[in-house]
Amino acid sequence: MELPFLSDRDFFENCPPQTLCSVCGSNEIRPFMLVGDKYYWTCNVCKARILSCKHWLSEEEELKYYQTHQNISSDPAYQKFAAQLALPILDKLVPNSSGLDFGCGPDSALSAILRQHGHNMTLYDPFFFPAKNSLKKTYDFIVCSEAAEHFHQPAKEFKKFNSLLNENGWLGIMTNFQTENARFKNWHYRRDPTHIVFYRKETFEVIGKQFRWTAYFPSRNVVIFQKI
Numbered sequence: 001m002e003l004p005f006l007s008d009r010d011f012f013e014n015c016p017p018q019t020l021c022s023v024c025g026s027n028e029i030r031p032f033m034l035v036g037d038k039y040y041w042t043c044n045v046c047k048a049r050i051l052s053c054k055h056w057l058s059e060e061e062e063l064k065y066y067q068t069h070q071n072i073s074s075d076p077a078y079q080k081f082a083a084q085l086a087l088p089i090l091d092k093l094v095p096n097s098s099g100l101d102f103g104c105g106p107d108s109a110l111s112a113i114l115r116q117h118g119h120n121m122t123l124y125d126p127f128f129f130p131a132k133n134s135l136k137k138t139y140d141f142i143v144c145s146e147a148a149e150h151f152h153q154p155a156k157e158f159k160k161f162n163s164l165l166n167e168n169g170w171l172g173i174m175t176n177f178q179t180e181n182a183r184f185k186n187w188h189y190r191r192d193p194t195h196i197v198f199y200r201k202e203t204f205e206v207i208g209k210q211f212r213w214t215a216y217f218p219s220r221n222v223v224i225f226q227k228i
Contacts, residue, residue: 015031015039015052016053018052018053021043021046021048022048022050022152022153022154022197023046023050023197023199024043024045024046024155024206024210026043026045026046028043028045029041029043029044029050030042030043032049033049033181033184033185035184035190037055038051038052038055039051039054039055040052040184045206046200046202046206046207047200047202047206048197048198048199048200048203049197049198050197051195051196051197053152055193057193057194061193062127062194063127065194066105066127066194069105071107071109072107073108074109074112075109078109079109079112079113081109082108082109082112082113083113084174084219084221084222085110085143085145085172085173085174086110086113086143088172088216088218088222088224089114089143089172090113090114090117092170092224093119093140094140095118096119096120097119097120097140097141098119098120098122098139098140098141099111099114099119099120099121099122099141099143100121100134100139100142100143100164101114101122101123101124101142101143101145102124102125102142102143102161103125103126103144103147103148103150104124104125104128104129104145104147105125106125106128108123110143111123111143114143119141122134137164138164138166139164139165139166139169140166140169141170141171142161142165142170143171143172143173144161144172144174145174146174146175148199149175149176149189149195149196149197149198149199150194150195150196151196151197152196154197158207158210158211159211162213162227165227166227167227167228168226168227168228169226169227170224170227171225171227172222173204173224173225174221174222175199175221176189176221177199177200177220178198178199178200179200184198201217201223204217207225208225211225212228213225213227214228
């Protein structure tokens with residue numbers, strides 16, 4: 001645990017208390033770090049790092065920030081990035097599978113790749129594709145690329161994924177895994193103002209056990225779950 005210039009008492013006096021981990025639901029939530037004026041919590045069970053809610057952007061601020069992104073599905077660099085999740089999930093799928101791209105953004109290279117391989121894709125994004133009908137049916141697989149770190153209530157989102165997945169279905173998530181605590185302060189991923197929760201490999205192992213999903217880690221920032 002690192003608390004620069006602060007005791008636990010100071011931390012609790014200056015930061016809204018968080019009694020349960022928003023990722024795994026445990027009550028083993030503890031102060032982790034103060035970086036500048038931002039307070040972070042950690043969970044002793046799943047090892048997630050969580051930004052205090054006092055620093056979350058409003059919906060309007062969040063959308064404005066997303067609109068500065070220049071991701072175009074036809075961009076080869078964006079396609080190469082998306083392939084980090086597309087390729088391992090494609091390896092698991094049978095032909096003509098039905099998929100949900102959750103948190104897809106305005107123009108998803110990931111969905112474009114999966115469609116090119118013959119799979120049927122539905123898009124959902126709370127800002128850009130908010131149709132709730134997308135969340136009223138089930139799917140053979142779900143992909144979630146660079147979205148899980150934005151979840152305000154991750155436990156509820158993972159429960160939702162479980163209800164949306166068919167038996168033996170696949171869930172693929174790509175997000176930068178948090179590693180050494182010494183690097184957290186200057187980590188580029190932490191500095192994104194829309195990033196709220198930071199996962200470790202151990203975090204996804206705990207989530208997998210909660211839902212009885214089998215977890216695979218094909219690369220350093222990707223986890224693939226199978227619902228059994």
